[in-house]
Amino acid sequence: MPFYPVRKDFAFDVQCHAKCGHTLKSNVATILCDEHGTEYPFGPTCARNHLDEDGAAQLRRIPDFTKAAPGQDREGGKRVDGEHSGGGVRDDEAAKFKRIVTYMLLRQERLAHIPGAQLDVLGQYHAAYLEEGALSDDAVRHIGNIEKKTAGGRYGYNNLQTVYAFDRCIERAIRGIPEDRRSFVGDILRYLRDNLYLTQKQIDGLDKWLKRIDGYLPLDPSGFWKR
Numbered sequence: 001m002p003f004y005p006v007r008k009d010f011a012f013d014v015q016c017h018a019k020c021g022h023t024l025k026s027n028v029a030t031i032l033c034d035e036h037g038t039e040y041p042f043g044p045t046c047a048r049n050h051l052d053e054d055g056a057a058q059l060r061r062i063p064d065f066t067k068a069a070p071g072q073d074r075e076g077g078k079r080v081d082g083e084h085s086g087g088g089v090r091d092d093e094a095a096k097f098k099r100i101v102t103y104m105l106l107r108q109e110r111l112a113h114i115p116g117a118q119l120d121v122l123g124q125y126h127a128a129y130l131e132e133g134a135l136s137d138d139a140v141r142h143i144g145n146i147e148k149k150t151a152g153g154r155y156g157y158n159n160l161q162t163v164y165a166f167d168r169c170i171e172r173a174i175r176g177i178p179e180d181r182r183s184f185v186g187d188i189l190r191y192l193r194d195n196l197y198l199t200q201k202q203i204d205g206l207d208k209w210l211k212r213i214d215g216y217l218p219l220d221p222s223g224f225w226k227r
């Protein structure tokens with residue numbers, strides 16, 4: 001039984017499970033699951049190499065929580081994320097599904113600790129998705145409408161991707177800072193969770209702490225709803 005892909009996500013301090021010797025670039029991994037449901041982090045090329053044709057096709061539909069981490073997806077100078085062109089309508093459908101599932105999971109799971117992120121109506125779709133691994137056409141349409149309506153705001157897709165990226169990287173940075181020196185970064189994390197954005201000044205101040213994370217590449221803050 002081959003692996004199957006589950007999501008693309010941040011993963012710190014781990015190496016590619018394929019034993020290729022690579023540390024995961026920009027702390028981003030493609031997470032694959034084995035037949036026992038155990039998850040493993042892979043780099044993009046190794047992930048593809050461990051998937052059969054069906055699995056590789058699924059790469060286009062799995063949630064991707066790493067849109068605010070530029071500089072990834074590239075091994076040998078080309079995209080290797082299953083995002084080949086030529087599928088036409090099916091590619092569009094897959095891209096739309098991926099965006100909608102990602103959006104729902106950002107609100108219901110990844111950023112559930114942020115006040116106002118979760119919505120009752122998304123909770124129903126989320127439960128159905130966990131149970132069936134799929135979403136009805138109505139659910140896709142409805143979540144798509146919520147996503148469109150929130151675009152450019154606090155709960156817009158781009159903002160939530162950006163908040164999530166900073167949230168994960170700040171949390172990782174805090175683990176590497178001695179307790180008595182955490183207040184600056186801790187305050188920024190609280191500000192981020194209260195306001196769902198950071199100012200340029202905060203981003204600049206944060207940078208020297210984030211640079212301590214192995215393999216860290218600067219995140220793209222342009223998705224923040226407010227600067």
Ligand SMILES: [Zn+2]
Nearest residue numbers: 016018020046
């Ligand atoms: Zn690898």
